[in-house]
Amino acid sequence: MLKFPHTSKCVKRLAAGLIGAAIATGSVSGVAMADTHINPQPPQPAQSPMEIKAASLPQVSAKQLLDLATAQVGIKENASGGGTKFHQWYMGTERARETLARDGGGTASVYANAPWCNMFVSWVGDQLGIRPTLGWDAYTVAHAKWFQENARWGTAAQPGAVVFFAWGGGGTSDIEHVGFVVKDNGGSTITTVEGNTGNGAVEIRTRNKTDVVGYGYPVYAKV
Numbered sequence: 001m002l003k004f005p006h007t008s009k010c011v012k013r014l015a016a017g018l019i020g021a022a023i024a025t026g027s028v029s030g031v032a033m034a035d036t037h038i039n040p041q042p043p044q045p046a047q048s049p050m051e052i053k054a055a056s057l058p059q060v061s062a063k064q065l066l067d068l069a070t071a072q073v074g075i076k077e078n079a080s081g082g083g084t085k086f087h088q089w090y091m092g093t094e095r096a097r098e099t100l101a102r103d104g105g106g107t108a109s110v111y112a113n114a115p116w117c118n119m120f121v122s123w124v125g126d127q128l129g130i131r132p133t134l135g136w137d138a139y140t141v142a143h144a145k146w147f148q149e150n151a152r153w154g155t156a157a158q159p160g161a162v163v164f165f166a167w168g169g170g171g172t173s174d175i176e177h178v179g180f181v182v183k184d185n186g187g188s189t190i191t192t193v194e195g196n197t198g199n200g201a202v203e204i205r206t207r208n209k210t211d212v213v214g215y216g217y218p219v220y221a222k223v
Contacts, residue, residue, distance in 0.1 A: 050133055050150050054219035058129040062160025062220045069124045069180050069193045069202075076201040082113030086195060089126070090119040095136045103139070111138060117178050118143055120195025120202060121162055124180070125218065134218040140164060140175045147216030148172070154215055157184040162216040163192060165207065175213050179205070 077084055090096050091107050103110050111119075118140050125134030133152075137143040144164045147153045157163070161181045166174040179194030182204065189206050197203045 048151060050152055050219055054130070054133045057132060057219075059221035060128045060130050061223045062158070063223075065124060065128060065130075065160050065218070065220070066180060066182055066193065068127060069120075070182070070204065072120070072124075072195070072202040073193065073204060074201065075195075076199075077116065077196070080113040081200065082111075082116070084116060084119075084195075086116050086119040086123045087112060087114070089123050090116075090138060093126075093136070095122075096138070099138060099142075102142075114138060115196050117194060117196035121178050121180065130218060134162070135216070140178045141173060143178065144172050144175050144214065144216065147214075152217045152219075154217065157181050157190045157209070157212075157215060158217065159183055160218065160220055162218065163190065163207075164213045164216070165211045166213050167211055169210065170213065172213060179207075181215065 075084055075086075091111050096107055096111060100107060100110065116138075118138055121143070122131070122134075122136035122138075125131045126136060135143050135146045137146070143162070144153075147162070159181055163179055163181050164172075164175045165177040165179075167176055177194070177196075179192040182191040182193055184190050185206070188209055190209060190212070192205050192207050193202065194205055195202045197205060
């Protein structure tokens with residue numbers, strides 16, 4: 001038998017070299033090796049269609065919205081129940097022309113002296129440029145359903161949420177009134193800012209949570 005006395009050392013050196021190269025390239029026997037110096041990032045939650053839409057809109061916080069809404073406190077309707085800037089604005093919108101197909105009649109005859117709580121809410125969102133994530137309508141039930149269809153509906157009284165009421169309880173089809181949540185008072189009540197209150201004005205109110213059907217959540221800037 002022929003012997004090669006240096007073969008074992010050469011094989012060891014060659015093996016060591018191959019292993020070193022494999023480690024350097026991150027692969028041993030075709031299996032990728034983890035780079036212990038890389039910190040893997042946690043998977044990011046998928047953005048909802050509403051959040052994607054919000055990315056192209058002005059970045060507005062809930063506080064900014066509430067500042068604008070509360071700045072309207074004291075505005076009152078006329079003796080006919082209309083005449084506010086919220087009525088005038090809504091009647092001039094594309095949405096009014098769209099909702100006439102649903103509500104029937106003419107713009108002035110339907111909306112000039114109509115209940116305007118939802119016109120107020122819609123006006124605030126439009127003024128801030130976030131209408132696509134806050135919605136707009138003159139009909140509270142339709143607006144609530146819009147939030148539900150866009151998966152922006154829930155039961156938490158968050159500041160800036162659009163709050164929908166049914167006096168004495170009920171479901172979505174029973175909604176009668178709408179406003180914005182200013183704060184959750186921590187017990188059975190919330191503080192709100194609303195248009196078209198019982199006094200025919202924009203007012204700050206304290207409301208019972210038992211009258212709340214649900215909350216719609218616009219997309220606000222994270223601050």
